[in-house]
Amino acid sequence: MSRFTQRLEQASTVTKSLVCVGLDPDPARMPVDSVYEFNQAIVDATAGIVCAYKPNLAFYEALGLPGLEDLHKTIAHIRDSTPGAIIIGDAKRGDIGPSAQAYAKALFQVWGFDAVTINAWGGEDTVTPFLEDETKGVFVWCRGSNPGSADFQDVRITTDDGPMALYRNMALACQQWDTKGNLGLVVGATVPEQLKEIRAVCPNMPFLIPGVGAQGGDLEAAVRLGSDSRGRAALINSSRGIIYASSGRDFAQAAAREAEKLRTSINQVLEADGKVWPSN
Numbered sequence: 001m002s003r004f005t006q007r008l009e010q011a012s013t014v015t016k017s018l019v020c021v022g023l024d025p026d027p028a029r030m031p032v033d034s035v036y037e038f039n040q041a042i043v044d045a046t047a048g049i050v051c052a053y054k055p056n057l058a059f060y061e062a063l064g065l066p067g068l069e070d071l072h073k074t075i076a077h078i079r080d081s082t083p084g085a086i087i088i089g090d091a092k093r094g095d096i097g098p099s100a101q102a103y104a105k106a107l108f109q110v111w112g113f114d115a116v117t118i119n120a121w122g123g124e125d126t127v128t129p130f131l132e133d134e135t136k137g138v139f140v141w142c143r144g145s146n147p148g149s150a151d152f153q154d155v156r157i158t159t160d161d162g163p164m165a166l167y168r169n170m171a172l173a174c175q176q177w178d179t180k181g182n183l184g185l186v187v188g189a190t191v192p193e194q195l196k197e198i199r200a201v202c203p204n205m206p207f208l209i210p211g212v213g214a215q216g217g218d219l220e221a222a223v224r225l226g227s228d229s230r231g232r233a234a235l236i237n238s239s240r241g242i243i244y245a246s247s248g249r250d251f252a253q254a255a256a257r258e259a260e261k262l263r264t265s266i267n268q269v270l271e272a273d274g275k276v277w278p279s280n
Helices: 003-015 035-046 057-061 064-081 097-110 124-130 147-153 166-177 192-201 219-226 251-272
Strands: 019-023 052-055 086-093 115-118 137-143 156-159 162-165 183-187 207-209 234-238
Touching: 003 086, 003 137, 019 035, 019 086, 019 251, 035 064, 035 251, 052 057, 052 064, 057 064, 057 086, 064 086, 086 097, 086 137, 097 115, 097 124, 115 124, 124 137, 124 166, 137 147, 137 166, 137 192, 147 166, 156 166, 162 166, 166 183, 166 192, 183 192, 192 207, 192 219, 207 219, 219 234, 219 251, 234 251
Parallel strands: 019 052, 019 234, 052 086, 086 115, 115 137, 137 183, 183 207, 207 234
Antiparallel strands: 156 162
């Protein structure tokens, strides 16, 4: 294990949870005016229930400098209140050379994320600048949860290993590039057959699995097909389904209830398969 995957395993074990909460603030849906206060309340209510938080940078960038300030304060609050949690910067950056190196520096050193999402359309040159520090994780967008992902990611291509879907070729390439053990994949819960196929060829890599909750992905399939042989190495992400569980002043309590409900449902699947968490 790399130091990143060790931290991920520890975060999951301590909380007995594979749940990742996406912090995607939308002022039109928030019952409070401050993005930071909204995030702070969500984090405080779900600490100990979830193992990771995933701010999507687009929502903060769309709010200009105040949004970026709220992101900075949110990261600092997570560090202070639940230091064992993994913080994933959902940026989906994708570039090469000095640009990729600058993106990696910004996300890891300036913002201080534990892991990031990237788009590997530019090939290995897009990925390697993010992998230098084995304490930091990288999740490559491999097979999306949205229907339009099939437009390109499901295209059949010819390779030295024979014809295969582009997402499979992406997964195999990432496995080769993963020399430090800190590279993972983003694979949607809405595509269980693809999830099963990718896990089969990448048995040990960590998966970030969006698409449950508001997108309607099959949770049981996501847990069984997306986790590794021990029922670990997976982050089941829910954003809107948790943070907007209530539009009232009880939004934080409602988020905690939904997060606990998701954790319980995931653990029921794991327990049914004999993959229980170790006792304290």
